[in-house]
Amino acid sequence: MELSPYYEKQLECLHCKQQFKTMxxxxxxxxxxxxxxxxxxxxxxxxxxxxxxxxVCEHCGFSFTEDFSKYFAPGVKEAIDQHITTHWKKHSFAGERSIADALQAYQLGLVCGNFKKEKHITLAGLALRISWLYRMTNQDVMEKRFMKIAREQYIESYSVEDYKGTSMNELWVLYLIGEISRRMGDKEQAIRYFSKVIEKQRLFNEPKILEMAKDQWKRMREE
Structure with missing residues (x-):
């Protein structure tokens, strides 16, 4: 029997504490x-x-990633109950997902992350991945809409340094702000942030990121 690429995993919802399955x-x-x-x-x-x-919890609709914290600030659970759970029609995301399923899951995750006041770096990653999904379906307007959200969150993350302790570092954040700006047609902002990457090159051992930033910076200066 051929092994499936997928397997089921049992999880406990961070919000309602009930068990549910995911793929x-x-x-x-x-x-x-x-x-x-x-x-x-x-x-x-x-x-x-x-x-x-x-x-995506099939019971309450709360949606999260491995990057979400387990802490809920006062009033957050009530807000999630009011705005998400009361409108949730119980259904499972445990099967194989289509791109439409993935978009729904990510958008739920972004909404829940906003209510829960997750780190800006976490919200930025969700928004960026939503833009990727829209790119896959050639929906340019929606792709740019979520790129804009991602850029705002990466800028906030850079400002408060909440990327520290995650898989991201300062150079990656700066590069992504520059690259998202370039893709959005914001040449001035793109050059500014690619320049920041180049300025900080001695502080990090990230030759690939540095090379990418230099290439994009040079390309934009020549346009």
Whole structure:
């Protein structure tokens, strides 16, 4: 019997504490062919693990990722109950997801993350991935809408340094602000942030990011 790329995982909802199932992709089926300039991975096959990063509780609708904290500030649970759970029609996201399913899951995750006041770096990552999903379906207006949200959140993250302690660092954040700005047609902002990456090169051992920033900076200066 051929092994499925997918497997079920049991999780506990951070909000309602009930158990629910979600789908994950086996690591040996994840084959990245290349990455675009804003790090969107292009996979060799139809198995896209990005579709499964957001966990959606079938009971209450609360949606989250592995990056969400377990802490709920006072009043947050009540806000989630009022704005999400009371409108939620119980259904499961445990099966194989289409791109439409993935978009719904990510948008729920972004809404929940905003209510929960998650780190700006977490919200930025969600918004950026939503823009990738819209790019996959050639929806340019929606792609740019969520790029704008991602850029705002990355700028806030850089300002308050809430990327510290995550898989991101200052150079990655600066590069992404520059690259998202470039994709949005904001040449001035793009050059500004690519320049910041180049200025800080001695503080980080990130030759790939530095090379990408220099290439984009040079290209934009020549346009």
């Amino acid at each position: 994950k992709v086996r690591s040996n089926f994840i084959k990245v062919k290349e990455n675009e300039s804003d790090f969107r991975p292009i996979y060799e096959n139809d198995v896209n693990p990005l579709f499964y990063n957001v966990f």
